[in-house]
Amino acid sequence: MATEMGLAILAGALGLAFSNLDKISKFKGAGFEAEMNMVHTMLENQTEPTLEQKEEAKTKDDLTSEENKILISLQKPGYTWRYANTVAGEANVDKTIIANKLQTLMQRGLAKNGKGSNGEIWSITALGKNVQEQHQLKNA
Template identity: 70%
Template sequence: MELAGEMGLAILAGAIGLAFSNLDKISRFKGAGFEAEMNMVHTIIENQTEPSPEQKKQAIQSDVLSNEEARILVSLQKPGYTWRYARTVSGEVSLPLNKTESILFSLMTRGFAKNGTGSNGEIWAITNVGKSAQEQYEQKKNA
């Protein structure tokens, strides 16, 4: 029992090492007081990058956005937020919550949005393909 502190530290170091050795393969890791949620980190990084040429091409090949879908995608891109609750988005775009949720699920199935779990329920984020589709929608609208 003399080395209990050292043993705990070794376990924590091992847990951290395991988490970071396979960043692309894990979605959630918890051990020895350390927890990693890689989907959240990936989304934050994706939110700060521009869509790739492949993602732009995918957005071009996708069907056209409706006005409501475009407004929801704009709301998902609100500066300072990576993840948004449907209730918040619903208020910002002035649509009923059930309609907003339906549109969010439609956007997700088309690869324009993704969801996760937040402290108060389901949360939503825009993907790079969604960013590109929304940008193209705005360009067509303003042309």
């Protein structure tokens, strides 16, 4: 009887989570946890920018050389989320200042963070991709 009750609760939790995928950011119940921030970021990274996003990017193209390298690292193919130490190594930015640089990019809407299995993880936003692209075109 306890097993059937547990399965019924789990089935209900799964049903609720998947029926409202577009509305939840985190759901936890009966040993099941769904975090939609990760899925949203993956979709955002694979979507073409809108005209509004492209125009906004043109007004925010004031990247430093280090910030540009960080945004390039955050766009590495095959990865949606990156750890700060990995980004620091790839962007050749000192590990002691990478956290501040990533926080600054996040405050400007160019990056975002989440929670990974080994700590804080970072991803580029659609605006960040567009700003970095504008920066590359301008400095080419």
